[in-house]
Amino acid sequence: MDFRQMETFVSIASGSFGRAANRLHITQPAISLRISGLEEELGVKLFDRLNGSIQLTTKSSLTRTECSTARTFAAIAICTFR
Numbered sequence: 001m002d003f004r005q006m007e008t009f010v011s012i013a014s015g016s017f018g019r020a021a022n023r024l025h026i027t028q029p030a031i032s033l034r035i036s037g038l039e040e041e042l043g044v045k046l047f048d049r050l051n052g053s054i055q056l057t058t059k060s061s062l063t064r065t066e067c068s069t070a071r072t073f074a075a076i077a078i079c080t081f082r
Helices: 003-013 017-024 028-042 058-081
Strands: 047-050 053-056
Touching: 003 017, 003 028, 003 058, 017 028, 053 058
Parallel strands: none
Antiparallel strands: 047 053
């Protein structure tokens, strides 16, 4: 999992694919490709997609907090180097 994939996952988990695309300034198909690649890499389904809505799976809901924390530490590290 790289930083972009983590950022994408956390953004979607906080709203939707469309809102994540707007927040990250990329297209919705690009968001879907990142998540599909991440799901393949991890070997787990991250979101249940039902009737146009999304919901975190049990495994991904456990990962969300860790990704949010890692993202925060990465942002602090970047600021430290600047």
